[in-house]
Amino acid sequence: xxxxxxxxxxxxxxxxxxxxxxxxxxxxxxxxxxxxxxxxxxxxxxxxxxxxxxxxxxxxxxxxxxxxxxxxxxxxxxxxxxxxxxxxxxxxxxxxxxxxxxxxxxxxxxxxxxxxxxxxxxxxxxxxxxxxxxxxxxxxxxxxxxxxxxxxxxxxxxxxxxxxxxxxxxxxxxxxxxxxxxxxxxx
Amino acid sequence: xxxxxxxxxxxxxxxxxxxxxxxxxxxxxxxxxxxxxxxxxxxxxxxxxxxxxxxxxxxxxxxxxxxxxxxxxxxxxxxxxxxxxxxxxxxxxxxxxxxxxxxxxxxxxxxxxxxxxxxxxxxxxxxxxxxxxxxxxxxxxxxxxxxxxxxxxxxxxxxxxxxxxxxxxxxxxxxxxxxxxxxxxxx
Numbered sequence: 001x002x003x004x005x006x007x008x009x010x011x012x013x014x015x016x017x018x019x020x021x022x023x024x025x026x027x028x029x030x031x032x033x034x035x036x037x038x039x040x041x042x043x044x045x046x047x048x049x050x051x052x053x054x055x056x057x058x059x060x061x062x063x064x065x066x067x068x069x070x071x072x073x074x075x076x077x078x079x080x081x082x083x084x085x086x087x088x089x090x091x092x093x094x095x096x097x098x099x100x101x102x103x104x105x106x107x108x109x110x111x112x113x114x115x116x117x118x119x120x121x122x123x124x125x126x127x128x129x130x131x132x133x134x135x136x137x138x139x140x141x142x143x144x145x146x147x148x149x150x151x152x153x154x155x156x157x158x159x160x161x162x163x164x165x166x167x168x169x170x171x172x173x174x175x176x177x178x179x180x181x182x183x184x185x186x187x
Numbered sequence: 188x189x190x191x192x193x194x195x196x197x198x199x200x201x202x203x204x205x206x207x208x209x210x211x212x213x214x215x216x217x218x219x220x221x222x223x224x225x226x227x228x229x230x231x232x233x234x235x236x237x238x239x240x241x242x243x244x245x246x247x248x249x250x251x252x253x254x255x256x257x258x259x260x261x262x263x264x265x266x267x268x269x270x271x272x273x274x275x276x277x278x279x280x281x282x283x284x285x286x287x288x289x290x291x292x293x294x295x296x297x298x299x300x301x302x303x304x305x306x307x308x309x310x311x312x313x314x315x316x317x318x319x320x321x322x323x324x325x326x327x328x329x330x331x332x333x334x335x336x337x338x339x340x341x342x343x344x345x346x347x348x349x350x351x352x353x354x355x356x357x358x359x360x361x362x363x364x365x366x367x368x369x370x371x372x373x374x
Contacts, residue, residue: 011231012266020266021318031314031324035276039283041304044198047287049280051272056314057264064262068272072284075250077243079199079207079292085238085255087285087359089222090277093236096226097259098274099371100234102317105266117228120374127218127243130289130358131208137218140361147374159373167371171317172274174327180363184286184354186346187307187334 009108017108023057030057045074046083088141091176092121098172099146106165112158115151144176196295204295210244217244232261233270275328278363279308285359286333293352299345302338331363 007014024031033056039049052067053060072087074080085093096119107114122145129139152159167173194201211218220243226236239254240247259274261267272280283306294301309332316326339346354360 008231011229011233016266020264021320024315024318024320028313028315028321031318031320033312033314035273035279035310035312037276037279037283037308039280039287039306039308041287041291041301042198044195044291045288046198047284049283051276051280054262054276061262061264063264064269068276070257070272070277070280072280072288074288075241075248077207077248077250079203082251085257086222087281087288088362089224089238089241089255090257090281090284091359091362092222092224093226093238093257093259094274094277094281095369096224096236097234097277100226100228101232101259101261101274104228104231105317106319114228119226121224121226123222125220125222125358126215127220128211128215129361130292130356131211131218132293132352132356133208133211133218134215138361138365139356139358140363140365141358141367144367144369146369146371148371149374163371163373165319167369169317169319169326171312171326171328172278173369173371174316174325175275175278176327176362176367177369178325178327179366180328180331182282182331182333182354182360182364184333184335184350184360186350187336 009111010104010114012105012108014108017105032056042083045072045078045080045086047072088123088125092123092144094172095144095176096121096146098170099166102170103162103166106169107152107162110158110162112162113153115153117148117150119149120147121145196298197291197301199292199295201295204292219243232259232265232267232273234259275310275312279310279331281359282331282363283308283333285357286353289357290349290353293356294339294349297345297349299349300340302340303336304338305336307334308332
């Protein structure tokens with residue numbers, strides 16, 4: 001009976017999380033991950049990624065029987081036909097998801113139950129950067145704001161501390177906040 | 188007859204692109220864009236974004252009749268059930284798409300026909316950062332590599348120059364390469 005018990009908090013398997021953390025503490029090479037994507041241009045502002053395999057926890061993952069497929073597109077004002085979300089919108093989706101998962105994971109580690117959580121994101125950009133019309137204008141987001149609605153079984157101070165912790169430890173948030181080298185080369 | 192002609196290069200409407208650029212040159216406020224996402228936590232490492240409206244070219248866009256919906260998930264080794272790509276994978280998709288679209292756009296501006304284009308991306312990360320096991324380990328990507336396969340009607344030197352230009356002017360690439368402030372607050 002005990003062997004079948006599974007304790008979850010915030011939808012995460014507490015025992016599995018603890019085992020993962022202990023395994024990484026014992027062998028830090030298990031913490032090395034490599035994520036991958038393949039993308040093919042369709043035409044104009046439309047292109048498609050397939051994502052399936054990755055390396056992590058010491059081996060090549062084979063848990064996905066079918067690849068995920070995501071389509072980038074552009075709205076008419078950006079010369080497309082809304083074939084999909086556009087790349088800077090997918091970045092917001094990635095950021096929202098990563099801050100959320102990091103928040104929920106560390107809430108679990110602290111024994112805090114999250115009842116509900118949602119976020120709203122806004123990012124500002126000046127298209128003159130992308131178009132190369134003004135070298136003093138950066139092509140990327142100038143700033144991204146995330147407003148979090150959260151209901152949890154803890155004090156406001158604990159929530160605030162969790163938010164600061166998630167902000168500092170989210171891989172996507174960190175990739176955006178810090179300068180991360182991107183190396184583009186011809187195959 | 189002439190009024191119905193539409194010249195496209197690389198799947199992009201050349202006249203529309205020129206008009207957009209001229210309009211922005213005449214009124215730089217038209218270059219201001221704000222992109223948005225709303226995300227709701229489902230449970231564990233699963234959460235879902237809806238993306239629809241944005242502000243740009245001086246007005247609120249209403250071209251999308253239905254919102255795009257994207258699901259973040261995690262693989263079993265990261266305590267999930269592959270409910271969707273994970274956030275750091277979506278980031279690679281965003282980056283691939285943005286570099287591709289920027290490349291294709293500026294190829295058009297230079298009159299260069301792109302016949303085919305695909306990319307392969309890899310990003311390395313050490314999970315001890317996310318888990319908070321070692322403060323000296325950054326939670327984000329350490330480096331992201333993009334290998335581009337491209338067939339175009341131009342010289343290798345022109346291709347190399349286009350690659351460097353796309354790298355420098357892609358909004359997502361720029362958001363990753365530079366430090367961009369992310370402000371997380373409670374709603």
